[in-house]
Amino acid sequence: MSETRKRRGLQRRIDKIDAENIDYPTPSLAWMGRTHQWGTRVKPGNKGLTLSSLNVGHYGEIPEFWEDQTRMPRGSVAGPGGVPPIGYSVRAKHELWADCAGDLYEEAIQRRWAPTTDVPWATIEPLPEVVERAMCQLCTELCQHANVEIETITSWQQELSYGYHEVKMFLATETFDAARHFEVFRKRALCNGGGLGVESQGRVNRMILENRGGWTEAMAVLQLLRGTLTHTIYRHGMSFAHNDAEAIIFGKCLEDKSRHLAYGLDHLKYAINHQSDQALILEQVLGIGERHLVRELRDPPFRESLAIIFGGGIEGARTHGMARYQHLMGDFVRQYLDWSDWLGLRRREFVAPELKAFLEK
Amino acid sequence: MNAAESVETFDLDLGWLDQMGEWGTRAEPGKQGLTLADIQLGSYGDVPAHSDNLTGRPRGAGKRADGFRVGGYEVRDKQDIWLDNAAMIYEEAVNRQWSSATDVPWETIRPLPDDVEQAQCELATLLTEVEFVAGDVPARWVAATTPDYFEPRMTLLAQIMDESRHMDVFRKRALANGGGLLQRTGGTAGVVGSIDMSRDFTEMSSRLHISGEGAVLSIFRMGELMAYNEAEKIAYRLCAQDEARHVAFGVMHLRYIADTAPERKEEIHCYLDESERALLAGQQNPAAQQTPVSEALAILLGGGKDQFDDGYRKLLAIRRRQVKEYMQRVKSAGFGERFENGRANPELKTYAQL
Numbered sequence: 001m002s003e004t005r006k007r008r009g010l011q012r013r014i015d016k017i018d019a020e021n022i023d024y025p026t027p028s029l030a031w032m033g034r035t036h037q038w039g040t041r042v043k044p045g046n047k048g049l050t051l052s053s054l055n056v057g058h059y060g061e062i063p064e065f066w067e068d069q070t071r072m073p074r075g076s077v078a079g080p081g082g083v084p085p086i087g088y089s090v091r092a093k094h095e096l097w098a099d100c101a102g103d104l105y106e107e108a109i110q111r112r113w114a115p116t117t118d119v120p121w122a123t124i125e126p127l128p129e130v131v132e133r134a135m136c137q138l139c140t141e142l143c144q145h146a147n148v149e150i151e152t153i154t155s156w157q158q159e160l161s162y163g164y165h166e167v168k169m170f171l172a173t174e175t176f177d178a179a180r181h182f183e184v185f186r187k188r189a190l191c192n193g194g195g196l197g198v199e200s201q202g203r204v205n206r207m208i209l210e211n212r213g214g215w216t217e218a219m220a221v222l223q224l225l226r227g228t229l230t231h232t233i234y235r236h237g238m239s240f241a242h243n244d245a246e247a248i249i250f251g252k253c254l255e256d257k258s259r260h261l262a263y264g265l266d267h268l269k270y271a272i273n274h275q276s277d278q279a280l281i282l283e284q285v286l287g288i289g290e291r292h293l294v295r296e297l298r299d300p301p302f303r304e305s306l307a308i309i310f311g312g313g314i315e316g317a318r319t320h321g322m323a324r325y326q327h328l329m330g331d332f333v334r335q336y337l338d339w340s341d342w343l344g345l346r347r348r349e350f351v352a353p354e355l356k357a358f359l360e361k
Numbered sequence: 362m363n364a365a366e367s368v369e370t371f372d373l374d375l376g377w378l379d380q381m382g383e384w385g386t387r388a389e390p391g392k393q394g395l396t397l398a399d400i401q402l403g404s405y406g407d408v409p410a411h412s413d414n415l416t417g418r419p420r421g422a423g424k425r426a427d428g429f430r431v432g433g434y435e436v437r438d439k440q441d442i443w444l445d446n447a448a449m450i451y452e453e454a455v456n457r458q459w460s461s462a463t464d465v466p467w468e469t470i471r472p473l474p475d476d477v478e479q480a481q482c483e484l485a486t487l488l489t490e491v492e493f494v495a496g497d498v499p500a501r502w503v504a505a506t507t508p509d510y511f512e513p514r515m516t517l518l519a520q521i522m523d524e525s526r527h528m529d530v531f532r533k534r535a536l537a538n539g540g541g542l543l544q545r546t547g548g549t550a551g552v553v554g555s556i557d558m559s560r561d562f563t564e565m566s567s568r569l570h571i572s573g574e575g576a577v578l579s580i581f582r583m584g585e586l587m588a589y590n591e592a593e594k595i596a597y598r599l600c601a602q603d604e605a606r607h608v609a610f611g612v613m614h615l616r617y618i619a620d621t622a623p624e625r626k627e628e629i630h631c632y633l634d635e636s637e638r639a640l641l642a643g644q645q646n647p648a649a650q651q652t653p654v655s656e657a658l659a660i661l662l663g664g665g666k667d668q669f670d671d672g673y674r675k676l677l678a679i680r681r682r683q684v685k686e687y688m689q690r691v692k693s694a695g696f697g698e699r700f701e702n703g704r705a706n707p708e709l710k711t712y713a714q715l
């Protein structure tokens with residue numbers, strides 16, 4: 001509806017209101033001037049008007065602990081008390097913060113993509129059946145990675161205090177990204193004469209979902225451990241892609257996943273630097289997580305599907321395909337240990353031996 | 362040892378090749394690309410009336426006897442969350458994402474008289490406060506719903522994304538023109554009857570999508586009439602586009618309930634009774650009477666505090682439109698009888714007749 005039509009429509013309604021009978025209230029205007037900081041004039045920069053650029057003066061003060069239990073925007077005036085609590089449980093900055101969250105949020109929006117239209121689906125050609133089966137199995141596994149990411153983050157979203165809105169908003173982009181990943185791998189599995197594979201036994205999924213004790217601990221297993229593995233698969237996916245569609249799928253997912261890891265790692269660093277014992281706790285959490293991962297890796301579908309893709313069939317899978325799978329896992333473990341080192345977590349020394357063994361591959 | 366002998370060979374199990382889901386599915390992209398509708402083929406398109414999926418398995422994937430029950434999903438009955446066009450709403454949401462950083466022409470904002478800027482900042486403070494109710498609350502329900510109903514889940518994930526952008530665009534507006542945030546309203550705080558406290562998805566949806574977001578949508582649609590520059594006009598327009606999808610979700614879900622679970626209609630009417638009280642008086646409705654935000658709206662619509670009465674008349678007209686739109690939505694959702702049988706709050710009818 002055009003602006004003029006809206007104005008006319010509104011005028012018609014106004015005309016129907018009997019002007020004589022309106023009981024005009026006298027505005028109290030008591031709300032005027034109730035501000036901690038007036039005169040704020042943030043200008044757009046070369047990336048537009050970004051979320052982080054709003055953090056000026058009072059609005060940029062991010063407290064160590066967020067007392068308020070309502071949806072009070074950071075920097076607004078609380079006013080008199082008496083507002084019932086909503087009950088946010090994650091209220092300390094070290095429990096969720098990452099300095100990069102605001103910028104990652106804007107980046108996610110700038111780099112948005114659509115599985116429906118941005119993937120050249122028509123470039124997908126029939127593959128040998130066993131290779132198609134292996135691709136479909138891998139897609140099924142990746143759908144479940146996305147699913148656990150969705151379920152973990154959404155179950156926490158309403159626990160995270162409003163005062164740290166940058167983090168909540170970034171996480172909204174992460175779950176939206178994960179929805180697209182769930183979508184795009186399902187589409188890939190169902191568009192080339194195949195179907196979905198067999199579900200995962202769910203060991204690592206369960207371990208991630210059960211890490212409910214703290215957001216930081218959930219991030220350690222979701223982002224650092226599982227996230228690094230997913231990231232490594234996406235990265236290798238760009239080289240084993242059979243067509244442009246798959247190359248674009250893995251490339252776009254990789255970009256998204258890099259942001260998720262950036263938040264995860266930045267937050268873990270923040271938590272470790274601001275909370276004594278946090279590193280020791282995370283070392284234990286990751287140790288448990290690694291053992292679950294090791295047991296899950298003994299399950300054939302994941303490694304055999306990758307080996308078949310790498311080997312171009314079953315015969316190839318038995319030899320160089322499985323060797324390349326081990327090489328992929330070596331890349332994963334190297335990356336995981338590098339990031340653990342950066343965080344100051346002693347995983348290189350204590351990582352599960354079965355994972356360490358991949359380093360020689 | 363020659364080169365051939367040095368190649369390690371591995372044993373393969375390959376048992377999983379016989380455990381996969383239905384085979385031979387070939388979804389074809391159409392003119393709009395490869396949509397979710399295009400992949401609803403065979404067993405992959407079968408949405409069970411009741412989901413026994415406790416392992417988080419993607420719908421149609423092969424089931425394992427030794428899978429862990431990790432889901433613990435509360436919502437496993439289709440009628441509790443379903444709507445017929447969720448996939449379409451989701452696809453539209455993906456296609457119509459926008460950026461509050463770059464799609465709003467912030468440079469068109471010029472200094473405004475202090476009373477108008479204060480009114481704008483009051484409204485922006487409220488919107489920054491309330492927008493993410495519709496992020497937090499749907500999120501919880503996504504985690505509680507079986508992935509067999511992934512279409513509504515994904516639509517809710519798109520909504521959470523939209524709401525973070527709404528929270529953000531109004532914060533940006535408050536801090537972009539020499540003003541600032543004002544006092545929070547506390548309007549979304551946890552009291553019985555609020556959106557946060559809903560114990561059932563449909564209860565939540567009727568409060569959030571139908572009455573809460575419906576009211577906000579009516580305001581956004583009138584945004585051009587209270588905007589003072591292109592930036593504000595475009596922000597309201599883009600938000601209205603998103604909000605219309607969220608409201609459509611609620612209308613379509615209620616319609617599904619009305620069609621498939623008529624035994625729940627009476628219960629849903631009770632939620633609507635409560636929603637109507639909130640629509641007429643609640644803090645969550647920006648156009649409700651006699652609140653700081655309604656004063657701010659009257660100032661924006663009138664053009665300053667000296668034209669308060671003029672703005673107040675426009676606000677009354679907007680409230681009537683808001684009520685009328687609410688009634689249309691409830692009718693379209695299949696619950697219109699409440700306006701005929703005397704159940705609906707009589708004040709609504711008075712409003713709508715005006």
Ligand SMILES: [Fe+2]
Pocket residue numbers: 492495523524527604
């Ligand atoms: Fe919104």
Ligand SMILES: [Fe+2]
Pocket residue numbers: 495524574603604607
């Ligand atoms: Fe909304």
